[in-house]
Amino acid sequence: MDSFVNWSLLALSAPGWGGVLLQGFLHSIEIALGGYALGLLLGVGGAFGKLYGGPVLRDLLECYTTVVRAVPELVLILLLYYAGTDLLNQLLGLVGLGTVDISGLMAGVFVIGVVQGAYSTEVLRGAIKAVPAGQIEAARAYGMSPAKVLRRITLPAMLPHAIPGLANLWLIATKDTALLAVVGFAELTLVTRQAAGATKAYFLFFCAAGALYLALTLVSNLVIGVIERHARQGFVEQR
Template structure:
């Protein structure tokens, strides 16, 4: 079968399926980044807390999920979660296996991993804020919520953007591991296409190229966001 035919959008082509799979990969990564942002914010707050218990739990979370292999975490959440759901189903009288949705399990697993890295990004961004600004805000009577909204959050987001960009790229690559759950994302679809056509080299190269396109476009978007966030801070961009 000709190369153009198998990569095309015709009856025997895989082009449309590969593009849909790339969209699924982006959806998994976006969902994982959002989940990770929530978890990362909570964990960063715990690690910045003066409470020894919260500080310990925050360090425990980042140590575990940055130290355990990503694939193992995906297996634990997908198969462990499915076993838990099945046990609940049996307790309610349902007989049979209940599996977690592949997208949900995959996005949550990658999100948990992402959260461990985002926690460090947010913690570092908070520590980069000038203490003088926070003290000045307290001195003029700003309450905690106002300080958070007007001083802390805008600066944390600005300082965190480069790190979040790296976490996004990491999550984008980690999403390939979600293929073990059967989700038809880019890696899984490339494998199926390669097995169906026996053109392994071709489809794995095409899959790699699509990943590179996604990461390159992501870089441009985050770079533009950084420039926009720093437009009122010319010195941060190396400008005069």
């Protein structure tokens, strides 16, 4: 029972593991932020490509979103991490360049971003389609350029529809970072497992990790709530 109540194991300095847990937690946040940003960028391009692109582009994007959403995320992480690195080094070898050792942070951001991109594409596509066509037609009738229509009409009108889905994707991204433990990246889940294995205080450390994930979720919900209220100012629900 001592291991369940030995709070000194969570001390920030050795022999405590608190500093290690916080460092892993920061790595998880870095990957989640980077992967979410990359996924959002891919999602914007994918949504507009599906809506306004040619038939070939739409078919390619449909394959991308279908495959990513159909295959378990753990399998995608293993495939993109190992097979992607191997494919990149083979391509570099073909052009006479040496192999590269991709950092775990960059690989994690890329993997999470590719997964997030498929879901963001569908969230943003649905949000854009929810914008009343009459608003866009009226903007065009006033002589607005496509860029101005996008900036002044489409984006503000689609945000209230997109934020709930994008908020869920952010929370999913924070949890998906735990899957990177299988490829040996020192995020929160992996360092928690290492700390628990070294001290045998499994209950203490996994409860501590759960508390950190919960704190991140609660803070995220507060920020998301502020953003959503700001985006819905002046928004009238269409019936």
